[in-house]
Amino acid sequence: MNPIGQTHEQPLDTLLAGYARGVLSAPLHALVATHLAIRPEGRRYVAALEAATAADIERVEPVSIADRDARLAAIFAAGESTPGEPIRSPAASGFHGDDIVPYPLARYLGASLADTPWRTLLPGVKEFRVSDNEDGEATLYWIRGGRKIPSHTHEGSEYTLVLKGAFSDMNGHYLRGDIAIADMDVDHQPHADPGEDCFCFAVTDAPLKLTGPIGRIVQKIFRH
Incomplete structure (x- = not known):
């Protein structure tokens, strides 16, 4: 049984395995953790993957570490923040989320949806790029009921978590808590x-490429 929703099993398994091993980027880690907060029934599946990963680690022979004490001191001095994880306000660590944005994503964003600095992408479609670099993007989308995101393809993979409402594309229909995966x-x-606004959190590992005449205009205006 697919614990996340309508998507392809192989990319999904790879995503969950990466989460269990702790090797995902900060935004992808927040995306999967948020899914598990919305859909707790998926935690058992992830726990099994974590147990398998732990068993593999136990079979590895330990090796000596040069400057062990100095490395441990550096780790403790760094605190508990995940490398590369944006904490956007002093109150972020105390923000507990809400019915739309559970704690894992609220902590990553450091703000509520009400405090998000949205910008209009198209009439009825707003976005907030949480992080943006040459390796990809992490973006919040606010899509009015019945509206469409510009047509686009991908130079890598795109993972989209539904936070509120629902959306459809050529691959299926996605509800709150579902993760849609496209390549x-x-x-x-x-x-x-129709009838309800849709909020999504999307993470890409490479830039999107907008297609169609409207998409090319939007990309020219907003991506340069």
């Missing part, structure tokens, strides 16, 4: 269900 073979135009 460079997918050229799609997600659209929110």
Whole structure:
């Protein structure tokens, strides 16, 4: 049984395995942790992966570490923040989230949806790029009911978690807590269900490529 929703099993298994091993980027880690907060039934599956990872580690022979004490001191001095994890306000560590944004994502964002500095991408579609670099993006989307995201394809992989409402694309229909996974073979135009706004958190490991005449105009305006 797929614990996350409608998506392809192989990319999903790879994502969950990366989470269990602790090797995901900060935004992807927050995405999966937020999914598990919304869909706690998936925690058993992830726990099994974590147990398998721990068993593999136990079979590895220990090796000596040069400057062990100095390295431990550096780790403790660094505190508990995840490398590369943006903490955007002093109160972030005390922000407990809400019904739309559970704690793992609220902690990553450091703000509530009400405090998010949205910008209009198209009429009825707003975005907030949480992080943006040459390796990809982490973006919040606010899509009015019945509206569409510009058509786009991918230079890598795109992981989209539904926080509120629902949307559909060529691969299926996604509800709150579902993770949709798309890659460079997918050229799609997600659209929110009529009657309710849709909030999503999307993470890419490479830049998106907007397609179609409207998409090319939007990309020229907002991506340069």
